[in-house]
Amino acid sequence: MTDRKTLLDRLKKRELFDLLVIGGGATGCGIALDAASRGLSVALAEKGDFACGTSGRSTKLIHGGVRYLEAALLHQDRVQFNLVRDALHERGVLLRIAPHLCHRLTLVTPLYGAAQVPYVWAGLKIYDLLAGGAGLGRSRYLGRAEMLRRFPMVRGEGLKGGVLYYDGQFNDARMNLALALTAIREGAAVANHLEVVGLFREEGRVAGARVRERFSGETWEIRARCVVNACGPSADLLRRLDDPEAAPLLRVSSGIHIVLPREFAPADGGIMIPKTEDGRVLFILPWQGGCLVGTTDEPALPGENPAPCAEDVSYLLRHLARYFNLKVAPTDIKARWAGLRPLVHDPSAADTARLARDHVISCAPSGLITIAGGKWTTYRKMALDTVDYAVRTAGLSPHSGCRTDRIVLQGGEDFRNDAAASLVARFGLAEEEALHLHSSYGGRAEEVAQLCRGELKKRLVPGHPYLKGEVLYAVRLEMALRAADFLARRIPLALLDNRGAMTAAPAVLELMARELSWDEARVSEERQELDLRLGVAL
Ligand SMILES: Cc1cc2nc3c(=O)[nH]c(=O)nc-3n(C[C@H](O)[C@H](O)[C@H](O)COP(=O)(O)OP(=O)(O)OC[C@H]3O[C@@H](n4cnc5c(N)ncnc54)[C@H](O)[C@@H]3O)c2cc1C
Numbered sequence: 001m002t003d004r005k006t007l008l009d010r011l012k013k014r015e016l017f018d019l020l021v022i023g024g025g026a027t028g029c030g031i032a033l034d035a036a037s038r039g040l041s042v043a044l045a046e047k048g049d050f051a052c053g054t055s056g057r058s059t060k061l062i063h064g065g066v067r068y069l070e071a072a073l074l075h076q077d078r079v080q081f082n083l084v085r086d087a088l089h090e091r092g093v094l095l096r097i098a099p100h101l102c103h104r105l106t107l108v109t110p111l112y113g114a115a116q117v118p119y120v121w122a123g124l125k126i127y128d129l130l131a132g133g134a135g136l137g138r139s140r141y142l143g144r145a146e147m148l149r150r151f152p153m154v155r156g157e158g159l160k161g162g163v164l165y166y167d168g169q170f171n172d173a174r175m176n177l178a179l180a181l182t183a184i185r186e187g188a189a190v191a192n193h194l195e196v197v198g199l200f201r202e203e204g205r206v207a208g209a210r211v212r213e214r215f216s217g218e219t220w221e222i223r224a225r226c227v228v229n230a231c232g233p234s235a236d237l238l239r240r241l242d243d244p245e246a247a248p249l250l251r252v253s254s255g256i257h258i259v260l261p262r263e264f265a266p267a268d269g270g271i272m273i274p275k276t277e278d279g280r281v282l283f284i285l286p287w288q289g290g291c292l293v294g295t296t297d298e299p300a301l302p303g304e305n306p307a308p309c310a311e312d313v314s315y316l317l318r319h320l321a322r323y324f325n326l327k328v329a330p331t332d333i334k335a336r337w338a339g340l341r342p343l344v345h346d347p348s349a350a351d352t353a354r355l356a357r358d359h360v361i362s363c364a365p366s367g368l369i370t371i372a373g374g375k376w377t378t379y380r381k382m383a384l385d386t387v388d389y390a391v392r393t394a395g396l397s398p399h400s401g402c403r404t405d406r407i408v409l410q411g412g413e414d415f416r417n418d419a420a421a422s423l424v425a426r427f428g429l430a431e432e433e434a435l436h437l438h439s440s441y442g443g444r445a446e447e448v449a450q451l452c453r454g455e456l457k458k459r460l461v462p463g464h465p466y467l468k469g470e471v472l473y474a475v476r477l478e479m480a481l482r483a484a485d486f487l488a489r490r491i492p493l494a495l496l497d498n499r500g501a502m503t504a505a506p507a508v509l510e511l512m513a514r515e516l517s518w519d520e521a522r523v524s525e526e527r528q529e530l531d532l533r534l535g536v537a538l
Contacts, residue, residue, distance in 0.1 A: 007190060012220050016225065018041045019040055021042065021228045022231055026379040038387065042187070042188040044189070047214075048192065050489070059283060060170055062091045062168030063087065064167070068080045090378050091168050091377060094175075094377070097405070097408050100442025101174055104166050106268060107165055107167055109271070110154045110159055112160060125139060139165035139166070150268065151271060153271070171439070173488070182407065182409045192481065204366065206366040233340035246364065249370060249372055250372055252299070252300050253297050255296050256294065257294035258333050259495065262291055264293075288496055289464075290497070305533065308336045312338070336498075343373060359371060359373040423449055429457075433459075437449060451469035474490040483505065487534075501534050
């Protein structure tokens, strides 16, 4: 039941929850799903929208992290090694529980020095071995001629060959939403646009939080036996609501992406440069009909809507020119956005690119549990560890252990690989539109298509497969409450094509205004918010 009013009523009326989760990114929604499916009573408050933080601004790879494997081998670092092994296991689980949102992606790493060939080849063979039964296909060596034929944008001078391997790619924002909706289905009371503005204690222990609803301004208290801080890069800000003297746990780092027209990406896969001269990783990937290029890694401060700065954009353009036969002009950039990595603080590491991407669970003297670090690929393991920890320390009584490796996420239940064709036949959709509905809504695509009739069957903007009827579906069944919730997360338009999102905005505003009974003032607030945010990221 995704009726928000009912969910808010439950959050207001229930006297005591077992668990209150603060933050509705991948980590928070993963915890809510895990705990609710073990029979615990769960509340979750997200101050913006699901995936409005880091979880909607990732590189969209479900991966073990080839680069972390290198660090593990070079430094004989057990933490990094375990992270790669766990992540490869999780990669297999995610492809299984969200088959509509995740798929296998072919990647290639070009090799230049002769010494690199056996080194990278052996590294990727270890990657295959670590994946074990969850492997997506064997990595293999490609000769120079095959590399240049299949990946003509790779620089030819000095090229020896390449190694082809497989990882996963996914729709991060819709996966985050699917986690929230599945948690609700399992009994959790989950709300977006509900901010935690304070924490309160009873007998010295944190006993709940004061929340404020974004649109009515109403505030109330939610009481819980155990409170979990899953605020990602804002985790330290939340910890200071509990203890103003709390020492920082995180080192935040920002990473940007730019999106170029599809023709800049290889026809059948992505390219990864594992180590640029300055030690960064550079990706160029096909994604949702565009070409995704990333990323950077710069120390940053926690903030709600980080904007990619001009320097970071020129850094990516410079590196594209250095590593690829691509002439990219700033005017080719269709969209850009930045995300903040919630890295676990290590006072001895000077460079954020070298901080461990593993997660830590820390408990304050008040009992407030903070989960931080990790990566998207490992959200489920992070959730499992956090719920186990909460059960132990707060004496909760779940009726079962963790089951999330078997809970198929919303949309994945009745997913059939060949269902897009029947959407074309039954609803007269163009093939591109049917494929979009199929890979976004999975087994629920028909439900969406039913809504897309008459005027609502029209596209929101030429050149993209998004349909007007999807706006109604998002409002009615997917908790979209703001225009940006729809344009940047229910569909990825704002992250793919800023100008396209601006063109679609009036129709989205009109449909949402009608559906949600917005008055003129609210429409104009939404319009201003879009004007402010579009052009960077939402
Ligand atoms: C550039 C970049 C690329 C990445 N690429 C990948 C990748 O390809 N693959 C991968 O596996 N990982 C990747 N990651 C890492 C991954 O995206 C993050 O580890 C993950 O999304 C973190 O999720 P989270 O839920 O902890 O944080 P977030 O998604 O930031 O969620 C925290 C939430 O808490 C909410 N919040 C904050 N304060 C409050 C409050 N007071 N009350 C209520 N709610 C609050 C925020 O609004 C936010 O939604 C990438 C990260 C970056 C930055």
